[in-house]
Amino acid sequence: MTLWISLVLHALAYGSILALAAQGEVLAERAGVINLGVEGLMALGAVTAVLAADASTSPWLGCLASLAVGAGGALVLGLATVSGSASQTLCGIALTFLGLGLSAVIGHDVAGLPVSATFTSWPVPGLSQVPVIGALFNQSPFVYLAFGILPVIGHVILFRTRLGLSLRAVGENPGAADAVGIPVKKYRLCAVVAGGALAGLAGADMTLSVMPVWSEGMIAGRGWIAVALVIFCGYRPVLAAVSSLLFGLVMSLSFFGQAQGWPVPSPILNMTPYLGTILFMIIPALLLPGLRRVMAAPAALGVPYFREER
Numbered sequence: 001m002t003l004w005i006s007l008v009l010h011a012l013a014y015g016s017i018l019a020l021a022a023q024g025e026v027l028a029e030r031a032g033v034i035n036l037g038v039e040g041l042m043a044l045g046a047v048t049a050v051l052a053a054d055a056s057t058s059p060w061l062g063c064l065a066s067l068a069v070g071a072g073g074a075l076v077l078g079l080a081t082v083s084g085s086a087s088q089t090l091c092g093i094a095l096t097f098l099g100l101g102l103s104a105v106i107g108h109d110v111a112g113l114p115v116s117a118t119f120t121s122w123p124v125p126g127l128s129q130v131p132v133i134g135a136l137f138n139q140s141p142f143v144y145l146a147f148g149i150l151p152v153i154g155h156v157i158l159f160r161t162r163l164g165l166s167l168r169a170v171g172e173n174p175g176a177a178d179a180v181g182i183p184v185k186k187y188r189l190c191a192v193v194a195g196g197a198l199a200g201l202a203g204a205d206m207t208l209s210v211m212p213v214w215s216e217g218m219i220a221g222r223g224w225i226a227v228a229l230v231i232f233c234g235y236r237p238v239l240a241a242v243s244s245l246l247f248g249l250v251m252s253l254s255f256f257g258q259a260q261g262w263p264v265p266s267p268i269l270n271m272t273p274y275l276g277t278i279l280f281m282i283i284p285a286l287l288l289p290g291l292r293r294v295m296a297a298p299a300a301l302g303v304p305y306f307r308e309e310r
Helices: 002-030 038-056 059-083 086-106 133-137 141-160 162-172 174-179 184-210 222-232 237-260 264-268 274-286
Strands: none
Touching: 002 038, 002 133, 002 141, 002 162, 002 184, 002 222, 002 237, 038 059, 038 086, 038 184, 059 086, 059 184, 059 222, 133 222, 141 162, 141 184, 141 237, 162 174, 162 184, 174 184, 184 222, 222 237, 222 274, 237 264, 264 274
16 A cells, blocks of 8 residues: 555656646647647756756745746747747747757756755645545645646636636637637737746756756656647646646656566666557547547647738
């Protein structure tokens, strides 16, 4: 039982990184913009959080710095793709490489050094003292944010408010949204910036909580997995959190298996998160073809909007 609880704890920690990035991507894609720069924004957020936390001895300032750098990087992407109507795919990939390269340069001096200010666990009064399962209620604040607060807020905003209706209209039919007075480019730009801020925060989660040290390449494809998660969860915040926990469990299995000495080569265990990404994308589509309609992407996803002049 203790081993299973330990596995779930690791799944919550690693899944929270994916959940933050995926829920940010849900916002951007619901507005019709594909942000393929999540990997680079996570790397920038991770190293910026370390530098800011070390300089200020406050993990909270590290979080604010990661939010700012994520939002700033996404703003550049938004100006290019939303305002400039450039290719979302090419600009996103360029942002990924820019973020990975820039993070390696600015984080060179702190690579491999422990972070001086990190987040400790926050016990939930009463629940954290429950035998065995009490450990599940003694988590980093990122876990509560990723699996408790953001999914609820995101669901309410997207599906229960006029703001969310307008945002979804911009992603489904920007021409019709513009015709009724919704500022399409403003909504898209704000959604991209908000999503980028959460991607930066996901990087801070990694270096200020899960693995309190910066090293080049530590994001290791998690940004791409977060993008795939958005498709897998049908562009829904709550399902994004649930899916992230599932992928966190898959990621934890590789570390868990190596620690327990499973008779499986370590390269096989290390590839399980990426193999799981492929399988989780293919199997549901084959076994449940009806899901394609329910979980379909926004109709105008990836399509630049040009207002017709009359």
